[in-house]
Amino acid sequence: MPHPKVREDSLLEALQGVxxxxxxxxASLSLIADATGLQRASLYHRFPxxxxxxxxxxxxxxxxxxxxxVLAPLSKPGDPAARVRQTAKQLGEFYAGGKRSCLLETLxxxxxxxxxxxxxxxxxxxxxxxxxxxxxxxxxxxxxxARRAEQALVEVQGAxxxxxxxxxxxxxxxxxxxxxxxITGD
Amino acid sequence: MPHPKVREDSLLEALQGVxxxxxxxxASLSLIADATGLQRASLYHRFPxxxxxxxxxxxxxxxxxxxxxVLAPLSKPGDPAARVRQTAKQLGEFYAGGKRSCLLETLxxxxxxxxxxxxxxxxxxxxxxxxxxxxxxxxxxxxxxARRAEQALVEVQGAxxxxxxxxxxxxxxxxxxxxxxxITGD
DNA sequence: GTCTATAGCTTGATAGAC
DNA sequence: GTCTATCAAGCTATAGAC
Numbered sequence: 089m090p091h092p093k094v095r096e097d098s099l100l101e102a103l104q105g106v107x108x109x110x111x112x113x114x115a116s117l118s119l120i121a122d123a124t125g126l127q128r129a130s131l132y133h134r135f136p137x138x139x140x141x142x143x144x145x146x147x148x149x150x151x152x153x154x155x156x157x158v159l160a161p162l163s164k165p166g167d168p169a170a171r172v173r174q175t176a177k178q179l180g181e182f183y184a185g186g187k188r189s190c191l192l193e194t195l196x197x198x199x200x201x202x203x204x205x206x207x208x209x210x211x212x213x214x215x216x217x218x219x220x221x222x223x224x225x226x227x228x229x230x231x232x233x234a235r236r237a238e239q240a241l242v243e244v245q246g247a248x249x250x251x252x253x254x255x256x257x258x259x260x261x262x263x264x265x266x267x268x269x270x271i272t273g274d
Numbered sequence: 275m276p277h278p279k280v281r282e283d284s285l286l287e288a289l290q291g292v293x294x295x296x297x298x299x300x301a302s303l304s305l306i307a308d309a310t311g312l313q314r315a316s317l318y319h320r321f322p323x324x325x326x327x328x329x330x331x332x333x334x335x336x337x338x339x340x341x342x343x344v345l346a347p348l349s350k351p352g353d354p355a356a357r358v359r360q361t362a363k364q365l366g367e368f369y370a371g372g373k374r375s376c377l378l379e380t381l382x383x384x385x386x387x388x389x390x391x392x393x394x395x396x397x398x399x400x401x402x403x404x405x406x407x408x409x410x411x412x413x414x415x416x417x418x419x420a421r422r423a424e425q426a427l428v429e430v431q432g433a434x435x436x437x438x439x440x441x442x443x444x445x446x447x448x449x450x451x452x453x454x455x456x457i458t459g460d
Numbered sequence: 461g462t463c464t465a466t467a468g469c470t471t472g473a474t475a476g477a478c
Numbered sequence: 479g480t481c482t483a484t485c486a487a488g489c490t491a492t493a494g495a496c
Contacts, residue, residue, distance in 0.1 A: 091461075092461065092462090093461070093462065109383075109384065109385075110299060110383065110384045110385075111297055111299070111300065111383050111384065112300075113296060113297070113299060113300030114297065114298075114299030114300060114383065114384040116488080116489065116490090117489075117490065117491085118488080118489080126461095126462075127462070127463060127464085128490080128491080129462075129463065129464080129465095129491085129492080129493090130461070130462050130463070132490090132491065132492075133461060133462075134461085138490070138491070139490075189383070190435075192435070192439050193379070193435045193439075194383060196435075196438050196439045197295075197296065197297050197300065197375070197380060197383065197438075198295065198296045198297065198300040199295075199296075208439055209439060209440065212436070212439050212440055213440075235448070238436065238442075238444075238445045239445065239448070241432070241436055241445075242429060242432035242433045242435075242436050242445050242449065243428060243429060243432055244432065245431070245432040245435040245436060246427070246428035246429055246430065246431040246432025246433070246435070247428045247432070249376075249378070249379045249382075249428075249431040249432070249435065250398070250424065250427055250428050250431060252382050252383075253378050253379075253382045253394055253395060253398050254395065254398055254399075258424075259424045259425065259427075259428050262421070262425070263428065277479075278479065278480095279479070279480065302470080302471065302472085303470095303471070303472060303473085304470075304471080312479095312480075313480070313481060313482085314472080314473075315473085315474075315475090315480075315481065315482080315483095316479070316480050316481070318472090318473065318474075319479060319480075320479085324472070324473070325472070325473095
């Protein structure tokens with residue numbers, strides 16, 4: 089593809105926005121066409137598997153960028169607490185300070201295609217594993233590390249939902265601030 | 275209405291299930307008709323405002339039953355911690371042990387009608403206020419009580435999302451177990 | 461690689477018989 | 479109060495020109 093009208097990256101970014109705001113069933117192709125600037129037929133050329141293929145592609149790209157930006161500090165050397173603080177900061181940017189919903193939530197609603205479900209689960213697993221690895225470094229047992237990582241994910245997801253419903257991002261900010269101690273165990 | 279084919283209560287219960295699983299945009303009238311056993315036209319007779327009216331009716335009914343069962347222990351006399359424990363137990367049943375999503379989450383996705391948005395916000399506010407009142411009884415300042423109540427809601431919502439994505443209800447069970455100390459402050 | 465055009469179905473909602 | 483029948487508009491997806 090020498091001259092795509094819309095580059096892969098901005099295409100996926102626009103797709104992400106729509107899936108983020110409307111979920112899988114709510115993301116109609118008209119909405120997607122408007123957001124991407126491509127016609128329906130062009131979208132099917134880029135994503136032969138249709139809407140499900142678009143969702144999987146978005147999830148895979150998010151998993152990649154999420155890993156290389158948000159989760160990257162977690163697997164670097166240095167003080168664990170400082171690394172988690174850095175990741176908390178990245179999380180704040182990734183979710184636009186709490187104003188953006190998480191694809192794992194929005195794309196898991198309804199009856200998504202099996203490929204979408206699987207991609208969502210992979211992404212959640214990756215995030216949990218990354219947090220758990222840091223907790224282990226802090227001396228937690230495997231079971232305890234998993235518990236802390238899951239709790240961290242629970243709080244982030246919950247804060248995003250509460251923020252969407254209430255319009256109040258303060259709970260999200262508090263969750264991010266408390267994130268390091270949730271992982272290190274104080 | 276002397277002889278409705280489907281009684282108001284079971285009608286709303288079926289509606290709740292569909293909105294719960296699919297959200298507002300994903301809950302099509304065909305899905306709703308199948309779940310309720312009524313034809314589309316009959317649904318419009320019962321809910322002249324259409325799908326938005328159905329969602330609001332479900333939210334109002336849930337707010338009522340939620341208040342009279344789940345939140346009721348919170349406003350009774352007696353040991354605050356014991357009352358929150360009772361509410362945690364009720365929460366577990368209300369959300370089917372973590373296998374059922376929360377309407378506040380599913381109905382806030384997409385671009386719901388203003389009336390739906392408002393009903394969702396009212397319900398969230400009622401839950402937060404009920405928890406905050408107990409926290410105040412335990413000696414928390416208004417600001418601290420609000421913080422604890424919001425944190426409790428955040429954890430419940432987050433655990434339900436994680437449970438839906440991963441199929442693992444253990445984080446939800448842990449959240450319920452920790453709920454009393456979240457409110458009382460230990 | 462993108463487009464216009466269209467197929468075929470489903471959507472939310474209404475009209476009117478019973 | 480529920481139904482069948484229907485509407486216009488929306489939907490996902492495809493065909494084929496450029």
